[in-house]
Amino acid sequence: MSNALLGFSLTTLIIAGSLSDCSNLSRYQNEIYECSKPGAPFERVTFEKVALGKIGKVTGTVPRDVTITFANKKIFNADWGKSELSINRETGAVSIIKNGTLRTHACKVMKFRM
Numbered sequence: 001m002s003n004a005l006l007g008f009s010l011t012t013l014i015i016a017g018s019l020s021d022c023s024n025l026s027r028y029q030n031e032i033y034e035c036s037k038p039g040a041p042f043e044r045v046t047f048e049k050v051a052l053g054k055i056g057k058v059t060g061t062v063p064r065d066v067t068i069t070f071a072n073k074k075i076f077n078a079d080w081g082k083s084e085l086s087i088n089r090e091t092g093a094v095s096i097i098k099n100g101t102l103r104t105h106a107c108k109v110m111k112f113r114m
Contacts, residue, residue, distance in 0.1 A: 028114045033092055035107040050076055
């Protein structure tokens, strides 16, 4: 009886530990920064995953690809052709440096996770 109880307790602990480890996993995530206001250089930037080296898609202009060069929970930086982007993941502020000129645009943040 005590062996069965010990086995049941051990199994319960393993399952509970496994479930808590999986809580942060997702099969699909998407971050979109919509910048459709006048003066913005593009309509939207979409990333399936924000991580170093990942490529996002730009809608509304060329070049269409943007490559992440730095990322943390609050901001990330990316190369976009001859420009550099800095995106605030909380507020949606997109700063663009091109030819030494800095411009910041207030964009809408949309995050989807499944």
